[in-house]
Amino acid sequence: MQTNLEKIRAEAESELAAAKDAADIERWRNKFLGRKDGAVVQILRGLAQMPIDERKAVGEAANSLKVALEAALATKEDAAKREALAGQPESSKVDVTLPGVQPAIGRYHPITQTMREIVGAFSSMGFQAVEGPEVEIDYYNFEALNIPKGHPARDMFDTFWVDYKNDKGERAMLLRTHTSPMQIRVMEKQKPPVRVVVSGKVFRYEATDATHESIFHQVEGLAVDDNLSLADLKGTLYEFARRLFGADRKVRFRCDYFPFVEPGVDMAIDCFNCGGQGCRICKETGWLEIMGAGMVHPSVLERVGYDSKQYTGLAFGIGVERVAMLKYGIDDIRHFYANDMRFLRQF
Numbered sequence: 001m002q003t004n005l006e007k008i009r010a011e012a013e014s015e016l017a018a019a020k021d022a023a024d025i026e027r028w029r030n031k032f033l034g035r036k037d038g039a040v041v042q043i044l045r046g047l048a049q050m051p052i053d054e055r056k057a058v059g060e061a062a063n064s065l066k067v068a069l070e071a072a073l074a075t076k077e078d079a080a081k082r083e084a085l086a087g088q089p090e091s092s093k094v095d096v097t098l099p100g101v102q103p104a105i106g107r108y109h110p111i112t113q114t115m116r117e118i119v120g121a122f123s124s125m126g127f128q129a130v131e132g133p134e135v136e137i138d139y140y141n142f143e144a145l146n147i148p149k150g151h152p153a154r155d156m157f158d159t160f161w162v163d164y165k166n167d168k169g170e171r172a173m174l175l176r177t178h179t180s181p182m183q184i185r186v187m188e189k190q191k192p193p194v195r196v197v198v199s200g201k202v203f204r205y206e207a208t209d210a211t212h213e214s215i216f217h218q219v220e221g222l223a224v225d226d227n228l229s230l231a232d233l234k235g236t237l238y239e240f241a242r243r244l245f246g247a248d249r250k251v252r253f254r255c256d257y258f259p260f261v262e263p264g265v266d267m268a269i270d271c272f273n274c275g276g277q278g279c280r281i282c283k284e285t286g287w288l289e290i291m292g293a294g295m296v297h298p299s300v301l302e303r304v305g306y307d308s309k310q311y312t313g314l315a316f317g318i319g320v321e322r323v324a325m326l327k328y329g330i331d332d333i334r335h336f337y338a339n340d341m342r343f344l345r346q347f
């Protein structure tokens with residue numbers, strides 16, 4: 001039996017040395033180390049029929065042959081892999097010591113970031129965030145906000161009209177010129193107390209310059225309750241300015257006119273570029289207007305069925321791009337939409 005084992009070892013060694021590829025190696029494995037009827041297994045199976053005194057020695061010899069053949073197989077497989085790799089072009093070899101490739105990390109557009117920051121500031125003051133349609137009907141964008149057809153205030157909002165006429169033959173659908181129509185939609189559905197912020201895109205048919213785009217974003221705010229006053233409006237907006245720009249920024253309120261509020265104001269922040277001295281960006285005024293605001297007009301409240309003797313409302317509409325310009329010191333609004341990755345990657 002010992003000579004038989006020596007024969008198997010010699011045969012296995014020479015056949016393994018002659019194996020040329022993975023298929024040869026697999027055949028060799030089955031022949032000598034196969035679990036069903038490999039040469040070594042057959043010898044181990046035959047042990048039972050052997051006389052007891054031979055069994056131990058043959059068993060040990062067969063096991064050490066198995067271990068030796070397994071080691072030889074591992075060496076051969078290793079060498080075969082190395083050879084296969086050496087045959088490949090340089091470019092397809094893997095150098096595991098090289099640092100990995102950093103995956104590109106996406107980020108939010110600076111206007112999305114700013115809009116979220118504005119909404120976040122008001123959410124933490126108890127305002128609920130909602131959104132509304134970008135294609136609006138005349139009623140919500142104008143009529144219900146005290147701007148009937150032919151009202152001169154329509155000129156404040158140069159409008160993109162949708163090519164659709166109602167049954168009276170009037171243009172009745174448009175791209176919303178501000179987020180204020182959502183004031184009406186919210187109040188129609190909800191009874192006071194109301195406290196919402198509406199963020200989204202708005203559209204105006206106007207020429208662009210350093211501070212004007214024809215598509216831009218607003219965040220609208222509306223609160224209706226017993227006893228809200230202009231002091232609440234100013235307090236809320238001061239707090240907003242403090243959160244976004246820090247305590248040092250100067251804030252200015254001036255009377256302004258919007259048909260859906262009374263009184264109306266605009267809020268401006270001192271120009272980031274000239275510090276209030278006057279420059280191209282602030283049109284030599286030293287101030288950048290970031291929002292319109294005011295106390296909701298009683299007839300707007302009455303139109304949605306609120307009792308204007310019991311309830312008062314405050315409202316504001318913030319220009320998101322203007323806030324982002326102030327926050328990041330951007331001197332031209334058009335940079336935001338030029339899709340220049342060198343600009344966008346900075347945020």
Ligand code: FA5
Nearest residue numbers: 178180212213216289290291292293315316317319322
């Ligand atoms: C309005 O749109 C009113 N709906 C705001 C309002 C809401 C008043 C609630 C009262 C109560 P205005 O047209 O001023 O108002 O626009 C508001 C803000 O949007 C401006 O202060 C400015 O920051 C920004 N804005 C206006 N036009 C443009 C434009 N073409 N490009 C970029 N930002 C603009």
